[in-house]
Amino acid sequence: MARRINKTEEVQKFGGTEDLGQVDLHGYAHDAKSIEVQSSTKLEQDEGSGNAAVIRCFEFGINLEAFKQHKPTKQELFNSHAKGIEISLWRDGLKVIPDVTPRIVVNEKDMKYQIFVGAQPNRGHILPYDVKTKTLKEIAHG
Numbered sequence: 102m103a104r105r106i107n108k109t110e111e112v113q114k115f116g117g118t119e120d121l122g123q124v125d126l127h128g129y130a131h132d133a134k135s136i137e138v139q140s141s142t143k144l145e146q147d148e149g150s151g152n153a154a155v156i157r158c159f160e161f162g163i164n165l166e167a168f169k170q171h172k173p174t175k176q177e178l179f180n181s182h183a184k185g186i187e188i189s190l191w192r193d194g195l196k197v198i199p200d201v202t203p204r205i206v207v208n209e210k211d212m213k214y215q216i217f218v219g220a221q222p223n224r225g226h227i228l229p230y231d232v233k234t235k236t237l238k239e240i241a242h243g
Contacts, residue, residue, distance in 0.1 A: 149236040153228050155195060155220045159186055163212040175205040179216060186218055194226030 124133040159182065167173075173181070190196060201219030208214065222228055 144238045144241055147237040149234065152221055153234060154198060154201075155222075155228070157186075157190065157195070157218050157220055159189070159216045159218070161214055161216070163207075163209065163214060165212065175207070178205055178207075178214060179203055182216060186216065190218070190220050191223070194223050195220040196223050 122133060123130050125131075161178075161182065187197060198219040198221050203219075204217040206215045206217070228234075
């Protein structure tokens with residue numbers, strides 16, 4: 102039987118974690134941890150090279166009756182919308198970046214879920230001129 106690796110153990114190989122205690126967020130208690138990763142590259146060295154990337158957020162309402170009968174996994178939620186997301190991106194001249202794993206956030210309180218997808222311009226398309234590209238340094242320091 103394969104040994105299941107704890108995510109905290111996996112992160113500690115690259116840097117470290119620090120337990121920050123419990124945080125109250127919207128009436129729910131969460132365990133908070135700080136994660137540190139060691140890298141030879143510094144944010145100040147980011148020159149903004151590479152291909153353009155866009156993060157798109159798609160928001161959907163939860164069908165309460167369907168969720169009561171079968172609560173879908175995040176993978177099932179993504180699979181049910183994958184083709185529609187792909188078509189929506191295609192209409193805007195974008196395509197999914199296959200190396201970027203989509204993120205699914207479920208908010209049962211508001212009866213919604215969001216799917217965040219990394220995308221890039223299709224061949225022959227460019228981003229509109231009003232889109233401001235940012236380096237990692239600009240994103241981190243505002």
